Amino acid sequence: MSIEVKGLRKRFGGFQALDDVSFSVGQGELLALLGPSGSGKTTLLRIIAGLEHADAGTVLFDGHDAAARHPRERGVGFVFQHYALFRHMTVFENVAFGLRVRPRAERPVESEIRRKVNELLGLVQLDYLGSRYPSQLSGGQRQRVALARALAVEPKVLLLDEPFGALDARVRQELRRWLRRLHAEIHLTSVFVTHDQEEALELANRVVVMNEGRIEQDGTPDDVVEHPATPFVLNFLGQVNIFHGRVQDGTAWLGPLALEYPEHPHTEARTAAGYSRPHELDISRSDDGGGLWGTVSDVRMAGAVVKFELLDDQRSPIQVELGREQYAQIRAIIGESVYVKPRRVRVFMQEPGG
């Protein structure tokens, strides 16, 4: 099933949780809603699920207005951040719940329910835990029960709210891989909310980056990493160095850096900033132009990369990441002066008045 969200607005008291949000999810897509806490991503997911009402805007499922449908007919499976398992029911009964509450005419017979629940428990690799209670399970197991429960009603859309947020790093990795395999297997249209950019980039086919109730960018993981639409996206998707300055006459003057900037050929100067990721900077010992001098203030070996912190002449820090081999050629130590040159700078003009 495809989802189309048009012009959603939602306000909680004085807080604008969603401000004119529109996007769509194609059949079989695995989409991530990525953003910091308070960016409105969970509210958006809850509105799609029908757990919250929008002040304005519509949610269309396959072109039909979803608001008119009872949750039962929406065909939505929802996985809550803290699992929300029924704690007085066994794992088996938790998964069976969605089938048991169906109207008598649509309810499968007991043997069919058993077969279905056992099949789902097999799918999430928990068939041996059917008679346990949620309190006896680990976090990862609970999360998988929650997923099996959501899938039991044969949803056409799967919505997951911070599905791995409450789990430790290793379990999270494992579940992530497992969820991706599952998605490849059953190909269910899925939307998940996360504040972890790594999770979003690794898992999703498409990422919607949100901030303060608005969509900052909607694109493939590659898009948002390589072609961030706004400084916010750039900042949110990892560490970045900022060079402040201005643009004028087709050139960006960013401190000691001068770059071509054909997007602004006008004589009127505008405030701007250039952004480079730590791995997009090179270090050398000679001034070959297009860079700046800095003093090494910290060197850390971090696995496959070496992390430098340099101070420019304003004593503001610049982060640089070099590969082991590059580092072997430089071998700069703390206190030394080195020449830093960005291979790539993304320039964003500030909005007038902003």
Add this chain to the structure above:
Amino acid sequence: MSVHSTDRRPSQPVRHLSEPPVVRWGLTAVALAFLALFLLLPLVTVFLEAFGHGVRAYLAAVAEPEALAALRLTLLAAAIAVPANLVFGVCAGWAITKFEFPGRNVLTTLIDLPFAVSPVIAGMVFVLLFGRQGFLGPWAAEHGVRIVFAVPGIVLATIFVSFPFVAREIIPVMEAAGTQEEEAARVLGAGGFQTFFRVTLPNIKWGLLYGGILSNARAMGEFGAVSVVSGKIRGLTNTLPLHVEILYNEYAFQAAFAVASLLTFLALVTLVVKTVVERRLGVASEETRPEAAVAGTG
């Protein structure tokens, strides 16, 4: 902590793990003495006095028509008040914990009102409200309903004094449980009734049980409020506590204690019912209790 330090110094005796025996025994003795003085002694006295003139006199006092009428009335009032309070308590708890609405805090405070107000005043309020000169009195008289100095007044007063118990017990439980399980049920396609009976009710059943028991104890034992609205018409509007007082004032001590022992029996029956229900619910869902306890602290 303590285990850690004993590991390091195995030769030292584990002194700080528990209080010295003197303190332990002392505290236990104080608790037991207190219980004996304030609980056991009065209880024994009731039964000693009740049976002081022999079993026959006891049975005669208990089987007296007026005593039986009082027993019936007390049971009737409790039988109406407790279910009413259970329904009200769940409604109030639901409203307060699952929704945000203006006046929510006022409602929370109002629920405690019967605890704060003296029962006698509560009784007076009903007399003023439904009495002949009262605000609703003429309307009630027109419709041929007697409220004050009749059974309805007694029931109303009983409900008033016993209603906070259920709400008080289940509001913290509901608050700790949150709304996520209900939301999960809704997305899975459950209707309102299904959600309530399959998800909410099992989560609050212990609170309901304890609230119901406290509410019942208060309903059967209430004296002040009921004594104002009852008018103490023997055989008609006397509850057991009122009947005890009347007998006592007439120097019929043995009869007074015999009737009082009936109230004590009712209390014991309540405790037995509680234990039985607890055991049954406990067998049905061994797992929910520790979880609920944990949720309660969080």
